[in-house]
Structure formats: structure tokens, C-alpha cells
Amino acid sequence: GENVEQHPSTLSVQEGDSAVIKCTYSDSASNYFPWYKQELGKRPQLIIDIRSNVGEKKDQRIAVTLNKTAKHFSLHITETQPEDSAVYFCAASARAQKLVFGQGTRLTINP
Amino acid sequence: GAVVSQHPSRVICKSGTSVKIECRSLDFQATTMFWYRQFPKQSLMLMATSNEGSKATYEQGVEKDKFLINHASLTLSTLTVTSAHPEDSSFYICSADPGQGLDEQFFGPGTRLTVL
Numbered sequence: 001g002e003n004v005e006q007h008p009s010t011l012s013v014q015e016g017d018s019a020v021i022k023c024t025y026s027d028s029a030s031n032y033f034p035w036y037k038q039e040l041g042k043r044p045q046l047i048i049d050i051r052s053n054v055g056e057k058k059d060q061r062i063a064v065t066l067n068k069t070a071k072h073f074s075l076h077i078t079e080t081q082p083e084d085s086a087v088y089f090c091a092a093s094a095r096a097q098k099l100v101f102g103q104g105t106r107l108t109i110n111p
Numbered sequence: 112g113a114v115v116s117q118h119p120s121r122v123i124c125k126s127g128t129s130v131k132i133e134c135r136s137l138d139f140q141a142t143t144m145f146w147y148r149q150f151p152k153q154s155l156m157l158m159a160t161s162n163e164g165s166k167a168t169y170e171q172g173v174e175k176d177k178f179l180i181n182h183a184s185l186t187l188s189t190l191t192v193t194s195a196h197p198e199d200s201s202f203y204i205c206s207a208d209p210g211q212g213l214d215e216q217f218f219g220p221g222t223r224l225t226v227l
Contacts, residue, residue, distance in 0.1 A: 032214040043204060043218040044155065051214065089154060098145060099206075099216060101154045 002027040004092050006102025014110050019080055021105045023090035024072040030092040033066060033073045034099070037086045044089060048075070080109045114138055115207050117219035124195055125227055132190045132222045134205030140185035141207035145216065146178075149202040161188045195226045 003026040013019050025033075031052035036044035050057045050064045050073065057064050061080075066073040077084055090102040114137040124130050134144055142163050147155040159180050160168045167180035179191040188207075192199055202223055206216040 034215070041202075041221070041223070043220050046215065049215065093214065098157050098160055099155075100157070104154050 002030060002092055002094075002100040004090060004100050004102040006090050006105060008105060009103060010106045010108070012108045012110060013080055015080055015082060017080055019075075019077045019084070019107055019109075021075045021088055021090070021107070022072060023074070023092075023102045024070075025092040025100075026071065027092070027094065028068075028071065029094040032093045033064070034091050035062075035064060035075045036089045036091065038089060038104075039086050047088075077107075082109050082111055085109045113209065113215075113217045115205065115217045115219040117205055117222050119222060120220060121223045121225075123225045123227065126196050127194055129191055129193045130195055130224060132192075132203055132205075132224075134188045134190070134207070134219050136186045136207040136209075136217070139207070139209045139217075141188075142185060142210050143208040144182060144188040145206045145208070146180060146188075146190050147204045147206070149204060149221075151202075155204060158190075192224065195224070197226045200224055200226045 006023045034049035035047050037047045038044045048062050048064050050066050061078045063076040085108050088105045091099040093099045116135045118133045144161045146158045148158050149155045157170050158173045161180045161182040163182045163185050169175045182188040202221050204221040205219040208216050
């Protein structure tokens with residue numbers, strides 16, 4: 001089955017700097033890669049997703065890149081702000097299949 | 112649109128009792144719903160996939176007789192934790208798949224279960 005590895009487990013950056021979180025997946029059939037932000041005690045919130053037919057997607061300060069050959073995808077947050085502090089999860093799924101989550105990254109933005 | 116609710120949001124029960132958690136898709140029909148468990152400071156782990164009108168598919172290591180799933184309608188799935196024990200204390204989250212060629216799943220707000 002699918003296995004998703006996420007790094008780093010914790011990340012601390014200065015406000016205004018960029019943050020990068022990386023994930024690898026194992027199943028070449030996976031074609032949907034969402035990223036979630038989760039605050040304590042809350043549901044995961046989809047912040048951006050990418051499908052296997054594109055290599056990059058951007059939404060304001062957030063971007064995701066996908067390398068299908070290497071089976072890895074990354075989340076990039078630019079101009080970080082204190083409210084970006086949260087736990088971020090990557091995930092992967094094949095068409096209409098279950099989501100497999102990475103281990104999570106606790107991002108802390110230092111003022 | 113695409114709102115998923117869960118009830119209750121928080122439950123505390125005694126060891127040995129059973130607890131039912133409801134997951135509803137409020138403004139769309141979901142042929143497939145998923146149940147996840149999340150322990151503190153850990154990731155979401157899929158427990159089972161629930162399909163309307165059929166038996167749930169459980170992930171390896173999840174006891175189907177302990178975690179009973181019923182998906183009797185296109186808008187409601189329930190998870191019953193039977194004979195709960197302290198080790199079952201966790202955050203349970205459902206998600207719903209609206210199908211129609213969409214990949215995105217919509218998550219419920221979660222249920223915090225504490226077993227004393």
C-alpha cells in the first residue's frame with residue numbers, strides 16, 4: 001500500500017522568511033496530493049492540492065511542487081506570518097481512494 | 112457548500128461502555144465516508160472506509176467488531192466504539208467524499224473521546 005514520508009517533523013522560521021516541507025510517496029498510482037493545516041483540536045483544513053497532471057500550483061503565499069518521477073512533493077510558504085503556525089500534513093491518494101497522510105510538521109513562526 | 116458535521120464533539124464515558132459518533136454530510140450526498148483516528152501529536156490514521164449500503168472496509172489492525180460502522184444513507188455514517196477502554200481515547204474524525212469526479216474529501220470537526 002501507499003506510504004507517505006514527511007520531513008521535517010518540526011520547523012521554526014523567522015516571520016517573513018520562507019518555509020518548505022517535503023513529502024515522498026511510494027505508490028506510483030497516486031495522483032492526488034493535498035496539503036492540510038491543522039490547529040489544535042480542529043479538523044484538517046485543505047490549503048492547497050495538486051494533481052499528477054501538473055508540476056506546480058500556487059495560491060498567493062502558498063505553492064506546491066510535484067515531481068512524479070522522484071515521487072516527491074513539497075509545500076512552500078513565503079512571507080510567513082505568525083498565523084501560519086500550525087501542524088501541516090501532506091497526503092496522497094489514488095483516484096477516489098483513501099488518503100494516506102504524512103507524519104506531520106509542526107511549523108512555528110517566530111515574531 | 113460541502114459541510115460535514117459530527118456529533119458529539121466531545122464525549123467522556125466509563126470503561127466498558129459503548130459510544131456512537133455520527134458523521135453527516137449536510138449539503139451533499141456522500142457515497143463514501145472515511146473514519147480516522149488521531150492520537151495526540153500524531154497523524155491521522157485511516158480506520159475504515161464506509162460505503163453506503165455495504166459493509167465497511169477496515170484497515171489492517173483495526174478490529175471491526177470493536178469499531179462498528181454503519182452507512183445507512185447517503186448523508187449519514189456512524190461509528191460505534193464498543194466496550195470502550197482508556198486506550199481508545201482519541202480524536203475521531205470523519206470525512207466525506209462527494210464523488211462526481213472530485214478528489215477532495217471534506218472533513219468533519221472531529222469528536223474527542225475520553226474513556227475513564
